[in-house]
Amino acid sequence: DTGVSQDPRHKITKRGQNVTFRCDPISEHNRLYWYRQTLGQGPEFLTYFQNEAQLEKSRLLSDRFSAERPKGSFSTLEIQRTEQGDSAMYLCASSLVSAYNEQFFGPGTRLTVL
């Protein structure tokens, strides 16, 4: 399968713990996006990378959130000192740099903070 993959698919953690999610984009895609989706809502943009450079961050990305894409391939999203409000589906997408720029989504990581 050469689609976008995310790991883990589900994560349950206690409030105050740190969690890290991984996204592997489609191999030739140089853009990678992170989105967050809460129950009953559409996804909201968090951040995106072009190769290893983080080019844009949403105001939703508080100081407790950090994302990296060290080699321009896979990316990690870390949440420190998790809060119950962080419970959501975290979606990753990737695309080529082109005028077309169609984004392909991964299956998501569902985070539950108890």
Place this chain on the structure above:
Amino acid sequence: KNEVEQSPQNLTAQEGEFITINCSYSVGISALHWLQQHPGGGIVSLFMLSSGKKKHGRLIATINIQEKHSSLHITASHPRDSAVYICAVRGQTGANNLFFGTGTRLTVIP
């Protein structure tokens, strides 16, 4: 106010019915996506369009740039079409991220 509004929020149809989901947006866009999300969360891109009309199987998507409106039609609906359908737009001003509607939950009853 959300930049992207969808209607209806929920839709129940009998198998075989023709279905229309609407999307209106308030910003200038370079492209509009229709996405399908099944229980469990994975999102599949159905269409990306910037003008006119696209068709894939029983699905048809149209967009009217002047009216800032798009529709997704499903012909001969089937229970396997039951999912959340999300409209998302990409802005014009260099932004690469998508702005999403809240989705339309479709249930097709056999």
